[in-house]
Protein backbone atom coordinates (compact mmCIF):
# COMPACT_ATOMS: atom_id res chain seq x y z
CA UNK A 137 0.00 0.00 0.00
CA UNK A 138 1.13 3.56 -0.76
CA UNK A 139 0.37 5.75 2.26
CA UNK A 140 0.27 9.50 1.67
CA UNK A 141 0.17 12.07 4.49
CA UNK A 142 -2.18 15.02 4.73
CA UNK A 143 -0.86 17.84 2.51
CA UNK A 144 1.09 20.72 4.01
CA UNK A 145 1.33 24.23 2.55
CA UNK A 146 4.31 26.49 3.26
CA UNK A 147 5.72 29.76 1.96
CA UNK A 148 9.26 29.50 0.63
CA UNK A 149 11.03 32.58 -0.75
CA UNK A 150 8.74 33.94 -3.48
CA UNK A 151 6.78 30.72 -3.81
CA UNK A 152 4.15 28.64 -2.10
CA UNK A 153 4.87 24.92 -1.87
CA UNK A 154 2.31 22.19 -1.27
CA UNK A 155 3.74 18.83 -0.31
CA UNK A 156 2.88 15.45 1.16
CA UNK A 157 4.94 12.59 2.55
CA UNK A 158 4.72 9.32 0.61
CA UNK A 159 5.41 5.94 2.23
CA UNK A 160 5.97 3.11 -0.23
CA UNK A 161 8.57 0.55 -1.15
CA UNK A 162 9.80 2.24 -4.31
CA UNK A 163 8.57 5.82 -4.71
CA UNK A 164 10.29 9.04 -3.52
CA UNK A 165 9.44 10.09 0.06
CA UNK A 166 7.83 13.40 -0.82
CA UNK A 167 5.70 14.83 -3.61
CA UNK A 168 5.62 18.61 -4.03
CA UNK A 169 4.42 21.37 -6.34
CA UNK A 170 5.44 25.04 -6.10
CA UNK A 171 3.42 28.04 -7.29
CA UNK A 172 3.96 31.80 -7.35
CA UNK A 173 3.27 33.28 -3.92
CA UNK A 174 0.15 35.07 -5.13
CA UNK A 175 -1.61 31.67 -5.19
CA UNK A 176 -1.14 31.13 -1.45
CA UNK A 177 -4.70 32.14 -0.56
CA UNK A 178 -6.36 29.88 -3.12
CA UNK A 179 -4.64 26.65 -2.14
CA UNK A 180 -6.89 24.41 -0.08
CA UNK A 181 -4.61 22.56 2.34
CA UNK A 182 -7.31 19.97 3.04
CA UNK A 183 -7.69 18.93 -0.60
CA UNK A 184 -5.97 15.75 -1.75
CA UNK A 185 -7.26 15.94 -5.35
CA UNK A 186 -3.75 16.67 -6.66
CA UNK A 187 -2.36 13.64 -4.81
CA UNK A 188 -5.04 11.38 -6.20
CA UNK A 189 -4.43 12.58 -9.76
CA UNK A 190 -0.64 12.63 -9.43
CA UNK A 191 -0.19 9.26 -7.74
CA UNK A 192 -2.95 7.16 -9.31
CA UNK A 193 -0.78 5.95 -12.20
CA UNK A 194 2.31 5.12 -10.04
CA UNK A 195 0.00 3.23 -7.66
CA UNK A 196 -1.63 1.34 -10.55
CA UNK A 197 1.80 0.49 -11.97
CA UNK A 198 2.91 -1.14 -8.72
CA UNK A 199 -0.58 -2.55 -8.06
CA UNK A 200 -0.64 -1.00 -4.58
CA UNK A 201 -3.71 0.57 -3.02
CA UNK A 202 -3.53 4.34 -2.55
CA UNK A 203 -4.15 5.52 1.03
CA UNK A 204 -4.90 9.27 1.20
CA UNK A 205 -5.78 11.71 3.98
CA UNK A 206 -7.84 14.80 3.19
CA UNK A 207 -10.85 15.89 1.18
CA UNK A 208 -11.38 14.76 -2.39
CA UNK A 209 -13.82 15.94 -5.04
CA UNK A 210 -16.69 13.44 -5.11
CA UNK A 211 -16.68 13.55 -8.94
CA UNK A 212 -12.95 12.87 -9.12
CA UNK A 213 -13.07 10.15 -6.48
CA UNK A 214 -15.87 8.35 -8.30
CA UNK A 215 -13.95 8.53 -11.61
CA UNK A 216 -10.70 7.44 -10.02
CA UNK A 217 -12.38 4.42 -8.45
CA UNK A 218 -14.15 3.39 -11.65
CA UNK A 219 -13.99 4.70 -15.25
CA UNK A 220 -10.64 6.51 -14.99
CA UNK A 221 -8.85 3.36 -13.86
CA UNK A 222 -10.60 1.38 -16.57
CA UNK A 223 -9.54 3.78 -19.33
CA UNK A 224 -5.97 3.98 -18.02
CA UNK A 225 -5.60 0.21 -17.80
CA UNK A 226 -6.94 -0.33 -21.34
CA UNK A 227 -4.58 2.31 -22.67
CA UNK A 228 -1.62 0.93 -20.71
CA UNK A 229 -1.61 -2.82 -20.01
CA UNK A 230 1.00 -2.37 -17.28
CA UNK A 231 -1.50 -0.62 -15.00
CA UNK A 232 -3.51 -2.72 -12.56
CA UNK A 233 -6.74 -1.89 -10.71
CA UNK A 234 -6.25 -0.59 -7.17
CA UNK A 235 -8.37 0.62 -4.24
CA UNK A 236 -8.38 4.22 -3.05
CA UNK A 237 -8.73 4.28 0.71
CA UNK A 238 -7.73 6.17 3.86
CA UNK A 239 -9.18 9.02 5.85
CA UNK A 240 -11.02 10.68 2.96
CA UNK A 241 -13.95 13.06 3.09
CA UNK A 242 -15.69 14.00 -0.15
CA UNK A 243 -16.48 17.52 -1.29
CA UNK A 244 -19.21 18.07 -3.88
CA UNK A 245 -19.91 21.80 -3.99
CA UNK A 246 -17.30 24.49 -4.17
CA UNK A 247 -16.85 28.00 -5.40
CA UNK A 248 -16.02 28.16 -9.13
CA UNK A 249 -13.13 30.45 -10.08
CA UNK A 250 -13.15 32.82 -13.04
CA UNK A 251 -9.76 31.74 -14.42
CA UNK A 252 -9.54 29.96 -17.79
CA UNK A 253 -6.14 28.47 -18.52
CA UNK A 254 -4.29 26.46 -21.13
CA UNK A 255 -0.70 25.30 -21.43
CA UNK A 256 1.86 27.23 -23.48
CA UNK A 257 4.44 24.76 -24.76
CA UNK A 258 4.72 26.87 -27.93
CA UNK A 259 4.08 23.85 -30.16
CA UNK A 260 1.70 23.48 -33.08
CA UNK A 261 -1.13 22.36 -30.76
CA UNK A 262 -0.58 25.37 -28.48
CA UNK A 263 -0.73 27.94 -31.27
CA UNK A 264 -3.72 26.22 -32.87
CA UNK A 265 -5.56 26.33 -29.53
CA UNK A 266 -4.70 30.00 -29.00
CA UNK A 267 -5.97 30.87 -32.47
CA UNK A 268 -9.19 28.86 -32.03
CA UNK A 269 -9.87 30.43 -28.63
CA UNK A 270 -9.19 33.91 -29.98
CA UNK A 271 -11.97 33.34 -32.51
CA UNK A 272 -14.38 31.81 -29.97
CA UNK A 273 -16.78 33.44 -27.52
CA UNK A 274 -14.66 32.65 -24.46
CA UNK A 275 -11.39 34.22 -23.46
CA UNK A 276 -8.28 32.89 -21.79
CA UNK A 277 -6.98 34.47 -18.63
CA UNK A 278 -3.83 32.39 -18.03
CA UNK A 279 -1.11 30.57 -19.96
CA UNK A 280 0.75 27.86 -18.08
CA UNK A 281 4.07 26.03 -18.09
CA UNK A 282 4.53 22.99 -15.83
CA UNK A 283 7.65 21.04 -14.97
CA UNK A 284 5.97 17.63 -14.85
CA UNK A 285 8.09 15.49 -17.16
CA UNK A 286 8.03 16.89 -20.69
CA UNK A 287 11.77 17.65 -20.37
CA UNK A 288 12.62 14.64 -18.18
CA UNK A 289 13.52 15.10 -14.53
CA UNK A 290 16.33 16.51 -12.41
CA UNK A 291 18.58 19.53 -13.01
CA UNK A 292 18.61 19.75 -16.85
CA UNK A 293 14.80 19.55 -16.89
CA UNK A 294 14.58 22.25 -14.21
CA UNK A 295 16.99 24.53 -16.11
CA UNK A 296 14.94 24.10 -19.27
CA UNK A 297 11.77 24.75 -17.27
CA UNK A 298 13.28 28.05 -16.02
CA UNK A 299 14.09 29.00 -19.60
CA UNK A 300 10.50 28.24 -20.60
CA UNK A 301 9.24 30.27 -17.65
CA UNK A 302 11.09 33.31 -19.02
CA UNK A 303 9.70 32.62 -22.50
CA UNK A 304 6.18 32.36 -21.08
CA UNK A 305 6.54 35.64 -19.16
CA UNK A 306 7.85 37.38 -22.29
CA UNK A 307 4.98 36.04 -24.40
CA UNK A 308 2.35 36.91 -21.78
CA UNK A 309 3.71 40.45 -21.45
CA UNK A 310 3.00 40.75 -25.16
CA UNK A 311 -0.46 39.08 -25.19
CA UNK A 312 -1.70 40.38 -21.80
CA UNK A 313 -2.43 36.92 -20.45
CA UNK A 314 -1.30 36.08 -16.92
CA UNK A 315 1.57 33.61 -16.81
CA UNK A 316 1.57 30.65 -14.44
CA UNK A 317 4.73 28.59 -14.07
CA UNK A 318 4.74 25.55 -11.79
CA UNK A 319 7.69 23.47 -10.63
CA UNK A 320 7.39 20.01 -9.10
CA UNK A 321 9.15 16.70 -8.55
CA UNK A 322 6.21 14.73 -9.99
CA UNK A 323 8.33 13.20 -12.77
CA UNK A 324 10.44 11.41 -10.15
CA UNK A 325 7.35 9.24 -9.53
CA UNK A 326 7.21 8.28 -13.23
CA UNK A 327 10.70 6.89 -13.82
CA UNK A 328 9.57 3.54 -15.23
CA UNK A 329 9.51 3.30 -19.04
CA UNK A 330 6.03 1.79 -18.67
CA UNK A 331 4.70 5.17 -17.48
CA UNK A 332 6.93 7.49 -19.52
CA UNK A 333 5.75 11.00 -20.33
CA UNK A 334 4.03 10.21 -23.61
CA UNK A 335 1.94 7.57 -21.83
CA UNK A 336 0.99 9.83 -18.90
CA UNK A 337 1.31 13.56 -19.71
CA UNK A 338 -2.41 14.32 -19.57
CA UNK A 339 -2.99 13.25 -15.99
CA UNK A 340 0.27 14.83 -14.78
CA UNK A 341 -0.55 18.23 -16.25
CA UNK A 342 -4.04 18.21 -14.78
CA UNK A 343 -2.56 17.23 -11.38
CA UNK A 344 -0.49 20.45 -11.49
CA UNK A 345 -3.68 22.53 -11.83
CA UNK A 346 -5.51 20.86 -8.96
CA UNK A 347 -3.98 22.60 -5.92
CA UNK A 348 -5.07 25.96 -7.38
CA UNK A 349 -8.39 24.80 -8.89
CA UNK A 350 -10.33 27.20 -6.67
CA UNK A 351 -9.22 30.03 -9.01
CA UNK A 352 -9.91 28.22 -12.29
CA UNK A 353 -13.26 27.21 -13.75
CA UNK A 354 -11.79 25.70 -16.92
CA UNK A 355 -8.47 24.19 -17.98
CA UNK A 356 -8.21 23.56 -21.73
CA UNK A 357 -5.83 20.82 -22.83
CA UNK A 358 -4.66 21.01 -26.42
CA UNK A 359 -5.35 17.85 -28.40
CA UNK A 360 -2.59 16.09 -30.30
CA UNK A 361 -4.94 14.06 -32.50
CA UNK A 362 -8.26 14.73 -34.18
CA UNK A 363 -11.56 12.97 -33.51
CA UNK A 364 -11.00 10.35 -36.23
CA UNK A 365 -8.20 8.89 -34.12
CA UNK A 366 -9.69 9.27 -30.65
CA UNK A 367 -10.50 6.11 -28.73
CA UNK A 368 -9.57 3.95 -25.77
CA UNK A 369 -7.13 1.27 -26.84
CA UNK A 370 -3.72 -0.06 -25.96
CA UNK A 371 -1.45 2.53 -27.62
CA UNK A 372 1.80 4.24 -26.65
CA UNK A 373 0.38 7.77 -26.44
CA UNK A 374 -2.27 8.81 -23.91
CA UNK A 375 -3.19 11.70 -26.25
CA UNK A 376 -5.46 9.33 -28.18
CA UNK A 377 -7.73 9.20 -25.12
CA UNK A 378 -7.54 12.89 -24.10
CA UNK A 379 -11.13 13.91 -24.95
CA UNK A 380 -12.31 10.85 -23.00
CA UNK A 381 -9.99 10.99 -20.04
CA UNK A 382 -10.08 14.75 -19.41
CA UNK A 383 -13.73 14.95 -18.28
CA UNK A 384 -12.96 12.10 -15.87
CA UNK A 385 -10.32 14.36 -14.28
CA UNK A 386 -12.74 17.26 -13.86
CA UNK A 387 -13.91 18.30 -10.39
CA UNK A 388 -16.86 20.35 -9.13
CA UNK A 389 -14.52 23.35 -9.29
CA UNK A 390 -12.64 22.89 -12.49
CA UNK A 391 -13.75 21.50 -15.84
CA UNK A 392 -10.95 19.99 -17.85
CA UNK A 393 -11.55 19.81 -21.58
CA UNK A 394 -9.74 18.86 -24.74
CA UNK A 395 -9.33 21.67 -27.25
CA UNK A 396 -8.63 21.65 -30.98
CA UNK A 397 -9.69 18.02 -31.46
CA UNK A 398 -11.65 18.91 -34.59
CA UNK A 399 -8.45 19.73 -36.52
CA UNK A 400 -5.88 17.34 -37.96
CA UNK A 401 -2.17 18.09 -37.53
CA UNK A 402 -1.99 19.27 -41.13
CA UNK A 403 -4.95 21.63 -40.63
CA UNK A 404 -3.29 22.96 -37.48
CA UNK A 405 0.03 23.58 -39.26
CA UNK A 406 -1.81 25.44 -42.03
CA UNK A 407 -3.55 27.55 -39.37
CA UNK A 408 -0.41 28.18 -37.32
CA UNK A 409 1.66 29.12 -40.37
CA UNK A 410 -0.58 32.18 -40.72
CA UNK A 411 0.27 33.37 -37.18
CA UNK A 412 3.17 35.80 -36.93
CA UNK A 413 3.84 34.86 -33.30
CA UNK A 414 4.70 31.36 -34.44
CA UNK A 415 7.57 32.68 -36.60
CA UNK A 416 9.26 33.78 -33.37
CA UNK A 417 8.11 31.26 -30.77
CA UNK A 418 7.14 27.96 -32.45
CA UNK A 419 8.87 25.17 -30.55
CA UNK A 420 8.25 21.59 -31.66
CA UNK A 421 11.66 20.17 -30.75
CA UNK A 422 11.80 17.00 -28.65
CA UNK A 423 15.57 16.76 -28.28
CA UNK A 424 16.82 16.02 -24.75
CA UNK A 425 16.92 18.80 -22.14
CA UNK A 426 20.75 18.61 -22.09
CA UNK A 427 20.98 19.17 -25.85
CA UNK A 428 18.25 21.80 -25.93
CA UNK A 429 20.07 23.90 -23.35
CA UNK A 430 23.02 24.15 -25.78
CA UNK A 431 21.12 24.73 -29.02
CA UNK A 432 21.59 28.00 -30.90
CA UNK A 433 18.14 27.80 -32.53
CA UNK A 434 14.89 26.84 -30.80
CA UNK A 435 14.36 23.79 -33.01
CA UNK A 436 17.27 21.41 -33.66
CA UNK A 437 16.08 20.46 -37.16
CA UNK A 438 16.98 16.79 -36.79
CA UNK A 439 14.79 15.24 -34.06
CA UNK A 440 11.79 13.32 -35.44
CA UNK A 441 9.33 16.10 -34.59
CA UNK A 442 11.48 18.87 -36.07
CA UNK A 443 11.99 16.74 -39.20
CA UNK A 444 8.26 16.06 -39.63
CA UNK A 445 7.35 19.72 -39.11
CA UNK A 446 10.03 20.91 -41.55
CA UNK A 447 8.81 18.43 -44.17
CA UNK A 448 5.27 19.78 -43.81
CA UNK A 449 6.39 23.42 -43.90
CA UNK A 450 8.48 22.74 -47.00
CA UNK A 451 5.58 21.03 -48.75
CA UNK A 452 3.40 24.05 -47.88
CA UNK A 453 6.14 26.45 -49.04
CA UNK A 454 6.08 28.09 -45.62
CA UNK A 455 9.51 27.04 -44.35
CA UNK A 456 11.11 30.39 -45.19
CA UNK A 457 8.94 32.01 -42.49
CA UNK A 458 10.69 29.93 -39.82
CA UNK A 459 14.34 30.38 -40.77
CA UNK A 460 15.15 32.21 -37.52
CA UNK A 461 13.95 29.40 -35.26
CA UNK A 462 14.63 26.13 -37.13
CA UNK A 463 18.11 24.81 -37.83
CA UNK A 464 17.45 24.19 -41.52
CA UNK A 465 21.16 23.72 -42.13
CA UNK A 466 21.16 20.70 -39.81
CA UNK A 467 18.09 19.34 -41.59
CA UNK A 468 19.55 19.88 -45.09
CA UNK A 469 22.81 18.17 -44.22
CA UNK A 470 20.83 15.14 -43.01
CA UNK A 471 17.84 15.47 -45.35
CA UNK A 472 17.88 12.00 -46.82
CA UNK A 473 18.15 10.37 -43.40
CA UNK A 474 15.42 12.69 -42.05
CA UNK A 475 12.95 11.76 -44.77
CA UNK A 476 13.80 8.07 -44.47
CA UNK A 477 13.38 8.29 -40.68
CA UNK A 478 9.96 9.88 -40.99
CA UNK A 479 8.85 7.27 -43.55
CA UNK A 480 10.11 4.39 -41.39
CA UNK A 481 8.47 5.85 -38.27
CA UNK A 482 5.22 6.13 -40.21
CA UNK A 483 5.36 2.51 -41.35
CA UNK A 484 6.47 1.04 -38.04
CA UNK A 485 4.36 3.07 -35.61
CA UNK A 486 1.05 1.76 -36.87
CA UNK A 487 -1.24 0.27 -34.28
CA UNK A 488 -4.50 -1.69 -34.08
CA UNK A 489 -7.61 0.30 -34.92
CA UNK A 490 -5.79 3.42 -36.10
CA UNK A 491 -3.35 2.31 -38.82
CA UNK A 492 -0.65 4.85 -39.60
CA UNK A 493 0.01 7.42 -36.89
CA UNK A 494 -2.26 10.19 -38.20
CA UNK A 495 0.25 12.97 -37.55
CA UNK A 496 2.87 11.18 -39.67
CA UNK A 497 0.26 10.19 -42.22
CA UNK A 498 -0.77 13.81 -42.74
CA UNK A 499 2.61 14.55 -44.37
CA UNK A 500 2.02 11.64 -46.71
CA UNK A 501 -1.49 12.86 -47.56
CA UNK A 502 -0.15 16.34 -48.25
CA UNK A 503 2.59 14.99 -50.54
CA UNK A 504 -0.03 12.90 -52.35
CA UNK A 505 -2.40 15.86 -52.73
CA UNK A 506 0.46 17.84 -54.31
CA UNK A 507 1.12 15.02 -56.78
CA UNK A 508 4.56 14.29 -55.33
CA UNK A 509 3.70 10.79 -54.17
CA UNK A 510 1.22 8.44 -55.90
CA UNK A 511 -2.25 8.17 -54.42
CA UNK A 512 -2.02 4.56 -53.37
CA UNK A 513 -3.25 3.16 -50.05
CA UNK A 514 -0.36 3.25 -47.63
CA UNK A 515 -2.74 1.87 -44.98
CA UNK A 516 -2.73 -1.39 -46.92
CA UNK A 517 1.03 -1.20 -47.40
CA UNK A 518 1.42 -0.89 -43.64
CA UNK A 519 -0.50 -4.13 -43.24
CA UNK A 520 1.57 -5.92 -45.87
CA UNK A 521 4.87 -4.50 -44.71
CA UNK A 522 3.99 -5.65 -41.20
CA UNK A 523 5.03 -9.11 -42.34
CA UNK A 524 8.10 -8.12 -44.37
CA UNK A 525 10.95 -5.85 -43.30
CA UNK A 526 12.40 -6.03 -46.81
CA UNK A 527 9.16 -4.62 -48.24
CA UNK A 528 9.04 -1.95 -45.53
CA UNK A 529 12.61 -0.83 -46.27
CA UNK A 530 11.94 -0.81 -50.02
CA UNK A 531 8.87 1.44 -49.53
CA UNK A 532 10.84 3.83 -47.31
CA UNK A 533 13.62 4.05 -49.90
CA UNK A 534 11.07 4.74 -52.63
CA UNK A 535 9.32 7.49 -50.62
CA UNK A 536 12.71 9.03 -49.74
CA UNK A 537 13.87 8.99 -53.37
CA UNK A 538 10.71 10.76 -54.59
CA UNK A 539 10.61 13.30 -51.74
CA UNK A 540 14.33 14.13 -52.16
CA UNK A 541 13.64 15.15 -55.75
CA UNK A 542 10.75 17.41 -54.79
CA UNK A 543 11.68 19.26 -51.60
Ligand SMILES: [Zn+2]
Pocket residue numbers: 420421422423435436437438439440441442443
Ligand atom coordinates in the same frame (compact mmCIF):
# COMPACT_ATOMS: atom_id res chain seq x y z
ZN1 LIG B 1 14.26 19.04 -32.66
